[in-house]
Amino acid sequence: MKIEGKAFIITGGAGSIGGTAARMIMERGGIAILFDVLSPEAGTAKAKEWHAERCHYFQVDIADMASLESACAEALKIIPKGSLAGGVHCAAIAPGRKWSNKLSESVPTFAKVLNVNVYGTFAVDAAIADAINSQYPDVQAETFFPRVTEERGIIINISSAVARPVPARCLTYGVTKTAVLGISGGMADFLGPFGIRVCSVSPAVVGSALMGADRIPYFLSELEASAIFPRRVTDPTEIGHGIVYLIENGMMNDFELRIDGGWRGCSNWAGGDPRKNAISLE
Template sequence: MIVTGKSFVVTGGLGSIGAASAKLLVSKGAYAVLFDILPAEKAKERIASFDDADKYFYFQADISSRDSMEGALSAALKVIPKGSLFGAVHCAAVNPNVPWPTKMSDKLKDFETVLRVNAYGTFCVDATVADAINSQYPELDSFFPRVEEERGCIINLSSVVGHDPPARCLTYGPSKTCVLGITTAAADFLAPCGIRVNSVAPALVYSALMNQGGRVEYFKEQLDAYSMFPRRFTTPEEISHAIVFLVENSMMNAFHLKVDAGWRQISSWAGGVDPRKRSPIVE
């Protein structure tokens, strides 16, 4: 599938992986419709520094709100080339960024938050974007015949901790497991209208959020001990290339791609050291 001339919604579009993915798509001739929570003026200042800045469109949107998503998509359809909306790269998510608790019940509020944004938000993005794509084909009714041509592709960002949630991701991990299930179910539901749905699962990606509470040094040691090769943080650009591969290959559907260098994500007690004390901020 060729992306030239097609438009893609990128949620979390001004974040590390979102921005890298948007830039790669634009470099291949696509248009990037960036959804994020930044005020419009700040977003436009940042986009002005991008190459081919005229190929980006920005809309402030809350991924966990159907009204917000539908409003942003309706506005986007009015400014992008007619009929060009083809898919989404869904990167927006939240992580509690708090210490390990002593009681599991202390994580209930965090779990409620991450489920609302990471799980419900993924369903909301997939559903509203798919509806917006299908709105370009008015011949579709409630039970339309299966189409033959490819009409869209959605990529959800999961995580390796969604595949096998470790202790240090008590709420975030299961919320990303939900992303895997939503991806598979959505791929089947949207297949008749020619829309593919896949997920990409990064391991540890270096970011400003990662560089808090001693987490960088903690995870450097974990990667050195338990990754196969290479034993380092993943770059946003490496994730973006995996995302665009799934977009461009029309045979990839309901697929969950790990980009993790074979990291075995265990909670190490090597040397009798309590890992909960080594990195005060883990999840």
Template sequence: MILDGKAFVITGGLGSIGSATASIIVEKGGYAVLFDILPEETAKAKIQAFDQPEKYFYSKTDITNKEIMEASLTSILQQIPKGSLFGAVHCAAVNPNKPWTSKMSDKLEDFETVLKVNAYGTFLVDALVADAINSQYPPLDVFHERVTEERGVIVNLSSVVGHTPPARCLTYGPSKTCVLGITEAAADFLAPSGIRVNSIAPALVVSPLMASGDRMKYFQDAVEGYSMFPRRFTTPPEIAMAIIFLLENSMMNAFHLKVDAGWRQITSWANGIDPRKSVVVE
């Protein structure tokens, strides 16, 4: 699949992974449709500093609100070249950043939040983007017809802690496990429409979120002790290049790609120290 001339919605598009992915899409001749929570003027000022800013489109939106997302997509379809919408890279997510307590039930509020954004938000984005792609073609009876041409591709951002959720990712991990299930179910549902769906699972990524508080310090020992090679945090461009692979390779479908240097997210009790104790954790 060739990216040239194709438009992709990128949620969290002005974040570290989203913007890195957008820049590669634009370099390859595509259009980057950035969905984020920044005010329009702030976002457009940032975009003006990018190479080929005319190939970027922006909409302030809420990935948990169906009506707002539909309005954003309707507006974007009128701005991008006719028939060019080809998919999405869904990066937007939240991760709690609160101290531990000894009660698991204290995490219930966090769990409700991450399920709303990371799980429900993923389902909503996949569904509405797929509907927007299909709106560019004559109606299809998906129960009786199957197209033969490729019409789109969606990449959801999961996490290695979604594959094997450890204690230190008590709520975030299971919310990303939901992303894996949504990806496989959506891939099967959208197959008749010629739309592929994959997920990508980074390990620990250098980002403003990771740099906040003591997060990087908290996970540094885990990276040093349990990564195979290289033993370091991943950079956004490394994740973006893997996303581009999933977009371009038409045989990749219902696939979960880990980009983690072989990290095994083990909760180690070495020296009898509770690894969950830290100034800042999940």
């Protein structure tokens, strides 16, 4: 897919990975539509700072289907007709709580993360796919239309290196990212007849607001112990390049791109009890 002239919805678009993806898309002549939780004033100011004409902002709750559908409808009104070609779903949460032996204490946290990271992913993919399909009369004409032969869009979901295997340290967050991989695979199969590809990107530890500066030292020690190479935090631009590659290569579908330095998270006991080193249980 050629990015120039195409519009892409980026959830978490004001953040590190989403913002990097948005700027890379605009550098290639694309249009970035940012969905995030910033106020309309703050989000719009950031969008216009990045590009006066080809960057737009909408305040969106990804766990609210009405919010998503409304923003998609408004986005279609301000971009060139027929230009919406996909989405990059980066929005997620990773709240932590103090480690304890009582696993049931994680259930409320899990419910919250599940709603945003899993329900939110399904809802985002559905809203973007419907918005893309709304541009094509053949999809609206009948339920079972002939499978198209031209590429019409791509959706990229951000999963995580801790999606498989899921380490104890990321017990609730990691499981939700495993679900993201399942959603991506199912969506790819469902949306294939519409000419819409679906892939996922699984980063390791990324320097971002989601991670938080207080968690970086712990994960640096984990990367040093368990990553193959390089044993460092991933830069958002490395994720952005992967996203651009998946957009531009039309044969990439139902594919998980791991950008993780070969890191496979697990409970590493070589340096003592890992439960004492972990700041929190995600």
